[in-house]
Amino acid sequence: MTGLAGGLEFDVLGAHAALAFFGTIEPARLSHGYLFSGPAGVGKKTFARRLAQSLLCETPKAGLLGYCNRCTGCTLFVAGTHPDFVESGGVVKIGKEAGSAIHDQELTARDLVRELSLHGYRSAHRVVLLGDVEFATHEAANALLKFFEEPPDGVVVILTTDALGTLLATIRSRFVEIAFGVLTNDEVTRFLERAGVPAKRARLAADASLGSISRAREVLEGDESGLRGAAFAWFAQAMAGREPDHGFLRLDDRSLAAGEKRALVAEMLEVVRIAARDWAVYALGGNDAPLLAPDQKKLLTTIPRREPGEIVALLAAVGAVAKLAQSNVSAGLVVDFLRMQLAPQQPSP
Numbered sequence: 534m535t536g537l538a539g540g541l542e543f544d545v546l547g548a549h550a551a552l553a554f555f556g557t558i559e560p561a562r563l564s565h566g567y568l569f570s571g572p573a574g575v576g577k578k579t580f581a582r583r584l585a586q587s588l589l590c591e592t593p594k595a596g597l598l599g600y601c602n603r604c605t606g607c608t609l610f611v612a613g614t615h616p617d618f619v620e621s622g623g624v625v626k627i628g629k630e631a632g633s634a635i636h637d638q639e640l641t642a643r644d645l646v647r648e649l650s651l652h653g654y655r656s657a658h659r660v661v662l663l664g665d666v667e668f669a670t671h672e673a674a675n676a677l678l679k680f681f682e683e684p685p686d687g688v689v690v691i692l693t694t695d696a697l698g699t700l701l702a703t704i705r706s707r708f709v710e711i712a713f714g715v716l717t718n719d720e721v722t723r724f725l726e727r728a729g730v731p732a733k734r735a736r737l738a739a740d741a742s743l744g745s746i747s748r749a750r751e752v753l754e755g756d757e758s759g760l761r762g763a764a765f766a767w768f769a770q771a772m773a774g775r776e777p778d779h780g781f782l783r784l785d786d787r788s789l790a791a792g793e794k795r796a797l798v799a800e801m802l803e804v805v806r807i808a809a810r811d812w813a814v815y816a817l818g819g820n821d822a823p824l825l826a827p828d829q830k831k832l833l834t835t836i837p838r839r840e841p842g843e844i845v846a847l848l849a850a851v852g853a854v855a856k857l858a859q860s861n862v863s864a865g866l867v868v869d870f871l872r873m874q875l876a877p878q879q880p881s882p
Contacts (some may be wrong), residue, residue, distance in 0.1 A: 541599030569715030574747030577693040585660040667792035698860035715744025764804035794864040849875035
């Protein structure tokens with residue numbers, strides 16, 4: 534969706550449920566808070582930014598969606614200097630020192646309380662976007678509950694998350710939740726081509742992306758020293774019954790927050806899903822079976838084949854682990870559980 538009536542734009546890929554919702558809602562019915570949930574790399578933050586620009590655009594329009602890219606509001610927004618837009622990504626902490634919340638990687642509950650207490654300067658709206666939000670403690674979340682429930686008139690808070698189970702139910706209940714699904718291969722291909730990726734490479738990356746722009750970019754990087762190559766190697770070792778090294782996930786690194794570790798494990802799980810799918814296809818279809826990651830075929834041939842029933846059970850187990858990773862279970866336990874699910878089953882005595 535790129536063009537609207539009156540020369541307005543709203544350029545996003547996918548986001549079908551969000552487009553349907555915000556495309557029909559009347560401006561007077563806009564809620565104070567929205568929670569965008571879904572896998573990483575499917576456009577949650579992009580849609581949130583486009584919605585924010587729509588609300589801050591000063592060109593009159595009948596609905597909510599659409600911006601002109603010409604008015605002062607749009608010019609300030611694109612430049613990152615609009616006084617009525619606050620964006621932060623990362624962990625919300627309890628802290629004593631107040632700092633700027635504008636485009637910070639981390640902020641405190643005190644920062645947020647201050648930002649949520651302000652009215653718009655130029656616009657009737659003030660938009661606060663917390664991308665990939667994580668609350669360091671229950672206290673940090675609870676400190677904000679009353680502001681999430683009754684912010685000043687005109688304040689709109691948008692949270693995005695790919696780990697819905699990590700948010701307190703009391704937080705979720707204060708927001709209108711909108712789910713974002715994975716992108717189609719055509720949508721990922723179109724995005725990559727617009728970014729200058731040649732058509733053939735864009736299609737190959739899209740086919741291995743599992744509907745995620747982030748995953749497609751990792752495929753294009755093709756760095757076997759990075760997480761993708763390490764995750765494929767980890768999968769092969771786990772399938773052989775060994776206890777593979779997961780140091781590439783940095784789970785013992787105390788400088789990383791729990792949310793950052795969960796994000797790394799989530800990326801690994803996406804790669805493992807591709808590896809498990811390709812291994813199953815190769816095991817059942819033979820040497821000519823089409824693979825999502827053909828560059829890993831040599832590695833896959835080293836993994837012993839299993840009975841069809843075992844293959845089906847393993848694919849189901851990988852899916853179950855992916856759901857578990859969306860909960861508050863620690864990243865280390867998720868990885869250990871995945872390893873156990875992949876290991877060859879010992880025959881009954």
